Amino acid sequence: MGSENLYKLSWEVYQLLGQSAIADMFPEGDELHAASQRQAEFLIGILGGPPLYMQKHGHPRMRARHLPFPIDEAARQEWLRCFRTALGDGAAFGLSPSHSRDLMTWLEAFSGWMVNKEG
Ligand code: HEM
Known part of the structure; x- marks a missing residue:
């Protein structure tokens, strides 16, 4: 699908996250855009492209990076809803x-690892 498409998809996802029930977890404005680029870079690596995320931010440690945010099952479902809607x-x-x-x-499987709080 190409890197450009992944940047585009992640930005669509993050714009939805920014208006979602879990919007308060995410930054606003330029920072929201920058966050979407980190996600795109992570996905590019996972999907077989160059390991951009690892080069810039080191080992992904995705579960640890999500620990500052209280992610329960409802938050996970809301995140997945935003992704599903953007992807179509x-x-x-x-x-x-x-x-x-x-x-x-x-994503449904992987997102399970990010849940760190009982709903
Ligand atoms: C279970 C639901 C999830 C929630 C509620 C959630 C929430 C968040 C939040 C609040 C941040 C910090 C703001 C930001 O930088 O975007 C973040 C960062 C991030 N998330 Fe998630 N996330 C979830 C699942 C996932 C999944 C499944 C992936 C993998 C595709 C992922 C990939 C990332 C990446 C790469 C970052 C950037 C980490 C960094 O370098 O700072 N997240 N997430």
Whole structure:
């Protein structure tokens, strides 16, 4: 799908997160945009592209990086909702419907590791 599409997708996701039930966890304005770029860089590495996130920020330690935020099951579901809404069938980002489903399936599993609080 290409790096450009992942930056675009992550920015769509973060704009939705910025208006979501968990918006208070996320920064605003330019910082929100910068945060979306970190997420895109992480996803680029995970999806087989260059390890940009690791080069800039070191080992991902994703669960540890999320510990400052109280993430319960409801927050996880809200995060996934934003991602699912932004992604749609994937066409806007050069992804086939089946690859979009694969990406969501992976995020559903991976996001479970970020839950650090009982709902
Ligand atoms: C379970 C639901 C999740 C919630 C509520 C959540 C929330 C957050 C928050 C509040 C931040 C800090 C602000 C920011 O930099 O964006 C963050 C950072 C980040 N999240 Fe998540 N997140 C979730 C799941 C995920 C998943 C599944 C991934 C993997 C694709 C991910 C990847 C990242 C990355 C790469 C960062 C940037 C870390 C850094 O370098 O500062 N998050 N997340």
